[in-house]
Amino acid sequence: MLIYVLRRILYTIPIAMGVSMVCFALIHIAPGDPLNAIIPEGASPERVAQIRTAYGFDRPLPVQYLKWLGHVAQGDFGESIMTQRPVMSEVLPALVNTLTLASAAVLFGFMLGCVSGVVSGYLMGKPADRIVTAASIAGVSIPHYWLGMVLMVIFAVNLNLLPATGMGEGGSGTFGFGWDSLQYLILPALTLAVIPAGIIARSVRGTVAEVRQQDFMQTLQAKGLPGRRIFVHVVKNALPAVLAVMGLQLAQLLGGSILVETVFSWPGTGFLLNNAIFTRDLPVLQGTILVLAMFFVLINLVVDVVQTAVDPRIKRA
Amino acid sequence: MSQPSIALTGSGAPTKGKRPATRSFWRNVLRRLMHDPVSLMCFAVLMLILLAAIFAPWIAPHDPYRTSMARRLIAPGDARYWLGTDELGRDLLSRLIYGGRLSLFMGFAPVILATTIGGTLGVIAGYVGGAVNMVIMRVIDVFYAFPSVLLAVAISGVLGAGVGNTIFSLTLVFIPPIARVAESVATQMRAQDFIEAARATGAANWRIVTAHVVPNVMSPILSYASSLISVSIVLAAGLSFLGLGVTPPEPEWGLMLNTLRQSIYVAPLNAVLPGVMIFITSMCFNLMSDGLRDAMNVKQ
Numbered sequence: 001m002l003i004y005v006l007r008r009i010l011y012t013i014p015i016a017m018g019v020s021m022v023c024f025a026l027i028h029i030a031p032g033d034p035l036n037a038i039i040p041e042g043a044s045p046e047r048v049a050q051i052r053t054a055y056g057f058d059r060p061l062p063v064q065y066l067k068w069l070g071h072v073a074q075g076d077f078g079e080s081i082m083t084q085r086p087v088m089s090e091v092l093p094a095l096v097n098t099l100t101l102a103s104a105a106v107l108f109g110f111m112l113g114c115v116s117g118v119v120s121g122y123l124m125g126k127p128a129d130r131i132v133t134a135a136s137i138a139g140v141s142i143p144h145y146w147l148g149m150v151l152m153v154i155f156a157v158n159l160n161l162l163p164a165t166g167m168g169e170g171g172s173g174t175f176g177f178g179w180d181s182l183q184y185l186i187l188p189a190l191t192l193a194v195i196p197a198g199i200i201a202r203s204v205r206g207t208v209a210e211v212r213q214q215d216f217m218q219t220l221q222a223k224g225l226p227g228r229r230i231f232v233h234v235v236k237n238a239l240p241a242v243l244a245v246m247g248l249q250l251a252q253l254l255g256g257s258i259l260v261e262t263v264f265s266w267p268g269t270g271f272l273l274n275n276a277i278f279t280r281d282l283p284v285l286q287g288t289i290l291v292l293a294m295f296f297v298l299i300n301l302v303v304d305v306v307q308t309a310v311d312p313r314i315k316r317a
Numbered sequence: 318m319s320q321p322s323i324a325l326t327g328s329g330a331p332t333k334g335k336r337p338a339t340r341s342f343w344r345n346v347l348r349r350l351m352h353d354p355v356s357l358m359c360f361a362v363l364m365l366i367l368l369a370a371i372f373a374p375w376i377a378p379h380d381p382y383r384t385s386m387a388r389r390l391i392a393p394g395d396a397r398y399w400l401g402t403d404e405l406g407r408d409l410l411s412r413l414i415y416g417g418r419l420s421l422f423m424g425f426a427p428v429i430l431a432t433t434i435g436g437t438l439g440v441i442a443g444y445v446g447g448a449v450n451m452v453i454m455r456v457i458d459v460f461y462a463f464p465s466v467l468l469a470v471a472i473s474g475v476l477g478a479g480v481g482n483t484i485f486s487l488t489l490v491f492i493p494p495i496a497r498v499a500e501s502v503a504t505q506m507r508a509q510d511f512i513e514a515a516r517a518t519g520a521a522n523w524r525i526v527t528a529h530v531v532p533n534v535m536s537p538i539l540s541y542a543s544s545l546i547s548v549s550i551v552l553a554a555g556l557s558f559l560g561l562g563v564t565p566p567e568p569e570w571g572l573m574l575n576t577l578r579q580s581i582y583v584a585p586l587n588a589v590l591p592g593v594m595i596f597i598t599s600m601c602f603n604l605m606s607d608g609l610r611d612a613m614n615v616k617q
Contacts, residue, residue, distance in 0.1 A: 255464025
C-alpha cells in the first residue's frame with residue numbers, strides 16, 4: 001500500500017510539471033508581447049527593466065520557464081495589473097469562496113444523487129426508476145448557467161425569498177455560518193449541484209444494481225437477513241465507487257463553477273478569472289488557473305489513494 | 318493493471334468476408350436505433366432545429382438583426398412577435414432560429430475535430446506502444462489534468478473571443494478523453510489473436526490498422542464522442558455566455574442569454590428563452606447518445 005501511494009505520488013510530479021508548463025505557455029500564446037501583458041500600465045522604465053530581468057524575458061524560453069517556476073515555487077505569482085497587489089493575495093480568498101460553494105454543491109448533489117440513485121437501483125425498470133433516470137439525464141444536460149438564471153427569476157425576482165447575487169450584505173466578501181451568509185449560498189450551490197447530482201445518481205444506480213446482482217446477496221437473502229441489514233451490505237459495497245465519483249465531481253466543480261459564479265456574482269475564483277480575462281490581467285489569470293489546476297491534480301491524487309485504501313482491489317496504475 | 322473501461326464490441330474477429338461483417342454491424346445498430354422511440358423522437362426534434370437553422374432565411378418571420386428602440390422587450394405571446402423581442406427590439410423567434418446555426422456548428426465542430434485527432438493519436442499510441450505510447454499519453458495526461466471548463470475558459474480567455482478560438486479551445490479540451498478511450502481499446506486490440514494472425518501472414522502495419530484495428534475501435538470511440546456533443550453544445554454556448562465565444566450582434570443562444578441577462582428583472586421570460594433551446598438540444602443529443610450506446614452495446 002505504501003509503495004502504491006509513493007508510486008502514485010511520483011507519477012503526479014511529471015503531471016504537475018506539465019500542468020505548470022501549460023500555465024506558463026498561456027501568457028506566451030496570448031496575442032502581443034508577453035512582457036507587455038504582465039507589466040502594470042505606466043510602469044517606469046527601471047521597473048520594466050527590473051521585471052524583464054526578474055522574469056528572464058531576455059533569456060531563452062526554457063530558462064524563462066525555470067525562472068518562473070522558481071518564483072512560483074516560492075509562492076510568488078507576480079503582481080496583478082489592475083490592483084498592483086500580489087496575485088496570491090487575490091487568488092487565495094477567492095479560492096476559499098469557491099471551495100465553500102463547490103463543497104456545498106457537492107453535498108447537495110451527493111444527498112440528492114444518493115437517495116434517488118438507491119431508489120432507482122432498487123426499483124430497476126419501475127416508474128420511479130424511469131423518473132430518476134430521466135431527471136438525471138436532464139441534470140447532466142442542463143446548461144447550469146441558464147438554470148441559475150431560472151432559479152434567480154423564481155426565487156429572487158418573483159418570490160423574493162432569497163438574494164439574487166453576491167455573497168453577503170453590501171458586497172461582503174467573507175462567509176459566516178449564519179442565515180445571513182447561507183441565504184446567499186443556497187441558489188448558486190443548488191444550481192451547481194445539478195450536474196454532480198445527475199452523475200452521482202447514475203453511478204449509484206449502476207453500482208447498487210451491480211452489487212445486488214452478486215452471489216453474496218443471494219446468500220444473505222437465503223440466510224434470512226432482514227432487508228435493512230442487507231441494505232447495509234449494499235451501501236458498504238457501493239460506497240468506494242460513489243465516494244470516488246463525488247471526489248472527482250468536487251474537483252470538476254472547481255473549474256466548472258466559473259459560469260455559475262458569474263451569474264450570481266459569487267466572489268470566487270471563477271468570478272476573479274472572468275474579471276481577469278476582461279481586464280486582460282494575465283498574471284491573475286495565470287495564477288488562478290495554475291492554483292485551480294494544481295488543486296485538481298491534488299484532489300485526483302487523494303481520491304485515488306483513499307479509494308485504494310478503502311478497497312484494495314482497485315489499484316490504478 | 319487497470320481495468321479496461323470500455324468493453325470490446327463490434328464484429329469480433331473479422332476473418333473472411335470482414336467487410337460485410339462490419340457493414341452488417343452498423344446496419345444492426347441503425348435498425349436498433351430505428352426501433353427506439355426515444356432516439357427517434359430526439360432525432361426528429363434535432364432535425365427540426367437543424368432544418369430551421371439551415372433554412373432560416375425562409376422560415377424566420379423577421380430580420381434577426383433589425384433593432385428598434387420602440388419595440389424593446391415585448392413579452393412573448395405578442396401577435397406579431399410570437400416569442401417577444403430582445404433588449405434591442407430584435408425578434409426573438411427569428412434570432413433563436415438563426416441562432417441554431419452557430420450554436421449547433423460550435424457544438425459539433427470541436428467534437429468532430431477532437432474525435433479525428435484524438436482517435437488517431439489514441440490508435441497510434443495503443444497500436445505502436447512503447448516509447449510512442451509513453452510520449453503521446455503523458456502529454457494527453459497533462460491536458461487531462463485540467464478541469465475541462467477551466468481549460469476551455471483559460472484558452473479562450475487568453476486568445477480572445479471568436480468562433481475559431483472557441484472551436485480551438487473546445488477541441489483541445491475533448492482530445493484527451495477521446496484519445497484515452499481510443500488508446501485503451503487499441504491496446505486491447507493489439508493483444509488479440511487475429512491481429513497476431515494478421516501479422517504472422519505478413520500484413521503491413523498500415524493494413525492491419527485500417528482493416529482490423531480501426532473498425533473495432535470505431536464503436537467505443539463514436540459512442541463516447543456522441544456523449545460529448547451535448548457537453549460541447551452547453552460549453553460552447555457557455556463560452557459565448559461569458560463573452561468569450563461569438564461576438565455581437567451575431568445571433569447565438571449563449572450570447573443571447575448573456576445580453577438578455579441584464580433584462581432579467583424587467584423581462585424574465587424573454588431572458589430565459591434562449592436557454593430553453595440550449596437545454597432541449599443538449600438533452601436530445603444526450604438521449605440519442607444513450608440510445609446509440611445501447612444499440613452498439615458498448616459498456617461504459
